[in-house]
Amino acid sequence: MKKIIKLILGGIAWGCTMFTIIGIIIALIMGQDNSFMMSTSDYIKQAVLSIIIGIGFTVPSIVYDYENISKFLQFTVHMGTGFCIYMICAYMAGWVPTGFGLGAVILSIAFWIIISLAIWFFFYMYYKKEAENINKKLKDN
Template identity: 40%
Template sequence: MKKFLGRTFLGIAWGCTINCLVMLIISFSEGKIYFTANEYLKQLICSAVVGIAFALPTFIYENEKLSQGIKCLIHLGIGFITYFINAFIAGWFPVGLDIKIVIGSVLIMIALSFIIYFFFWLYYKNEAKKINQKIKNH
């Protein structure tokens, strides 16, 4: 339960942080962003839900029976499906649903996911190296 809550709160933190960064980028490029309180709340909730959807499925990596590729596919599949549902709810896609924007969004989400995945991979690879070095020294 402690891990579940920890990953849930970590997902909320990631989702809201990325939301703030995106809004900051948009505000610099467009000058101003106008949201009603309800629209802003919807943005935050959708961002938190997407963050949770990417953080909670990391439990799949503890299953040693599945290959790494299947684990990654399940993890990212849950995250992407949740992202697209929330993208429609939050209005992250334009009303006309321009296919270029959807494809661009897909590519950005894939790139961002793999960048984050890569840094976690580097971290755990480094941790394994440290553990192996300690074992070797004893």
């Protein structure tokens, strides 16, 4: 239970961080001449959905604690669950550009798959390096 709570809190942090970073990027792209405004209810909806997405990607990572499951299945469960939650939330938030046709929707999905895989890859490399450091310390003792 402690691990789940830690993952939920980490998901909230990730969701808020990504919401802020993406908001800054959008504001920079729009430039100083444009106003970047949304209603209070839209802001709250966007923020809450970002938090849900963060939780949706962090909580399923608990699957990596089960060593009897293949790495591919762990990855599939983790990313599949996270991405399904993302797609539902993104549609609800209006982040999927459905008004621009199927090509724009596919491009949007591909973009977020690439971003999700990049984040996963960096975490994978980080934890792999940590394991190597721990193994090296164990061998030195």
